[in-house]
Amino acid sequence: MVKIFIDPGHGGSDSGATGNGIREKNITLQIATRIKNILLTEYNGVEVMMSRTTDEFVSLKDRTDAANRWGADYLLSVHINAGGGTGFESYIYPDTTAPTTTYRNNIHDAVLELVDFRDRGKKTANFHMLRESNMPAVLTENGFIDTAADADKLKSASFLTSIARGHVDGLVKNFNLKRKPTAVYHTVAPGDTVYSLSKTFKSTINQMKKWNDLDKKYTIYVGQSLRVK
Numbered sequence: 001m002v003k004i005f006i007d008p009g010h011g012g013s014d015s016g017a018t019g020n021g022i023r024e025k026n027i028t029l030q031i032a033t034r035i036k037n038i039l040l041t042e043y044n045g046v047e048v049m050m051s052r053t054t055d056e057f058v059s060l061k062d063r064t065d066a067a068n069r070w071g072a073d074y075l076l077s078v079h080i081n082a083g084g085g086t087g088f089e090s091y092i093y094p095d096t097t098a099p100t101t102t103y104r105n106n107i108h109d110a111v112l113e114l115v116d117f118r119d120r121g122k123k124t125a126n127f128h129m130l131r132e133s134n135m136p137a138v139l140t141e142n143g144f145i146d147t148a149a150d151a152d153k154l155k156s157a158s159f160l161t162s163i164a165r166g167h168v169d170g171l172v173k174n175f176n177l178k179r180k181p182t183a184v185y186h187t188v189a190p191g192d193t194v195y196s197l198s199k200t201f202k203s204t205i206n207q208m209k210k211w212n213d214l215d216k217k218y219t220i221y222v223g224q225s226l227r228v229k
């Protein structure tokens with residue numbers, strides 16, 4: 001099991017940056033929640049802990065303490081930038097080496113692959129979340145809330161999903177996560193048997209018995225919708 005700690009920046013009384021009618025704390029929570037949901041529904045072998053799942057204040061120390069106590073393999077802190085710029089940048093702690101550098105490069109590149117943001121570069125900074133975490137860590141700054149063009153993008157639910165999916169793609173590469181198999185259903189035709197279908201769909205008769213709650217004789221009937229993979 002790979003343990004990923006996801007940290008939506010700010011929360012509660014700490015709004016983070018604000019501008020163009022939106023607040024950083026809300027956007028970071030939406031992105032982080034999407035990352036968690038995609039990871040847990042689509043991939044095997046991954047566990048997720050979040051520093052917060054609602055709009056509440058959590059101190060920086062409590063966040064890194066939680067990640068360290070849990071023994072996370074990786075810490076991902078999600079933020080939105082401000083100060084009058086545009087685009088995406090990522091941070092790791094200064095003078096860190098592999099795998100922190102490789103992990104960051106993969107996430108940075110994967111986000112920009114999916115998201116229409118200017119690449120502001122791969123940077124380093126002495127941030128609490130990067131310094132006080134015992135595991136490799138990255139902090140991403142996803143657009144500028146006080147730049148109208150970026151804020152307009154951040155107001156789109158599908159854009160936030162793309163940001164999340166970019167982060168997920170990077171995590172998948174970093175930790176070699178495997179997709180959950182997708183279920184396949186087959187309508188039973190005359191002549192089909194559980195055995196013949198298991199051969200056709202490369203599953204096993206035991207799996208098919210379990211998926212479809214079959215009896216001891218593996219009884220199926222024509223027209224039945226059967227999970228075969």
Ligand SMILES: [Zn+2]
Nearest residue numbers: 009016079080
């Ligand atoms: Zn922030």
